[in-house]
Amino acid sequence: MNRITEIEIGTVSVGILGDPHLGRAFVRGVSLEKRGLREKMVMEDFQQRLAGSGQYDVFICMGDLFDKWAVSYGVVFQAALAFLNAASANPRTEYIVIAGNHDISRDLEKKGALDLFHLIVRSQKNIFVVEHSMNSFQLRIGGKMCGFFPFHPTKPAAELVTEKVDIAFGHWDTIFGDSNLIPTKKLAEMGCEVAYTGHVHLPDEFTRDDVKVVQVGSMQPYAHGEDNGEMYVTLALDELEGKDLRDKCIRVLLAPGERLDVEVDCLQLTVQRVGANEEETEEVTMGDFDLMALFGQAFEEAGVPTEVRGQILTRFEEARVAE
Incomplete structure (x- = not known):
């Protein structure tokens, strides 16, 4: 299964890895003797992809490195070790990790898996984490200005696009998603030619507002x-x-x-x-749905006030993590 997008930007080779969702628990329909097997397969797949990342000049993880903001320490350390081993073995490869919506709690005061991951890898100079608190990160690759946009818990996606960018990488919704809908109109105004997005797990591509949008798909299918x-x-x-x-x-x-x-x-x-x-x-x-997208659509249709939306989503997230 080769769900990785390989592109060339000028003479630079780029590997793009969709949402890994490390720490995801597979329970429904799984017999007792098979419990834990799929989780192990996901982690091994991730580790193998990082081990082979030295073939690229740039390697990008498109968000949702973790399935929840709170996963086991073992999962965080395995993910960090895979990145550290790859980055130290391939010092000429730039590693970029974009923060996704699953990587953060709706209670913004809480620190979670991605924060710990960043703390562990931050000393490795060729690993860069585009955190939720950032608007964007820009890097010139192969003569093109590339923008990297994290999921932002409070700002609409369009507000994060403030500078000229030729190619965009982000963690956006493509159909629903309220404030996280991919801002193709704003990207087009900034000169963007193509935008790559994680978040949507099925690979696809389309053109909107003259911007080619590529859904890279998740690392593995999960439904x-x-x-x-x-x-x-x-x-x-x-x-x-x-x-x-x-x-x-x-x-x-x-x-x-x-x-x-x-x-x-x-x-x-x-x-x-x-x-x-x-x-x-x-x-x-x-678990079969992107519930945040469905919540957003329902809230919009019902005219639910912003502060009430936040309270509902916080309660839901707390209950989901406690499962």
Whole structure:
């Protein structure tokens, strides 16, 4: 699975890694004997990508290095060690980590995983963390002025674009997202030709306001809606036999009257019933959605005051971290 965008800016090679979401827990549909396996696979994938990053002149992590603002110390130290090992082994490679929305608590007084990560790696001169508190960071690469824009918890994305930039890298929404919607109009005014964004987990590209927007996708898919069949696979009951599914997350479609009465050796197993009218119904968990985007859309439609939005999101974030 090679979800990494490789580009050339002039004569400079750039590796772009989408949201790793280190520390994410995989529980739904995971058997007891497989618990922890997917988490280990994600970390090993991340470590391998950093180990191979010396082939690039610049290596960019596009946000959501961590799945939550509070993850275990072990996850933070493994991430920091992977970056430190790569940066020290490849002193000519510039490493840039953009802060994402998952990397911060809605309670802005709290310090979390990304803060600790930054504290550990800050002595390595070729690692730069674009923190939430920053508006942007600029670096000339291959003759182009590149701007790096973190997710900002209080400022609209457009307000962070204040200087000329040829190429932009950020952690933006592309359809919904209220104040974090990618500011293509403002970027175009500043001369931007192409913008690369993390945050959206399915790779895609489109043009808006004459700016080419590239969704680099997450490091791995983390749900069925984020994949094109690489890891998350949907099969009918009669398609299960004879397939090696050990490294797949499987969704089994059951027609009326069918039952799943066979063992399936896979990473994760969910069942979805398909009605006679071909409409699909499924048990849905909150983790399958970008809830912040949905909250933002609902708040906007209902005209919820800003201070009330903040209180609701803080309560939600505290409950989510406590799970």
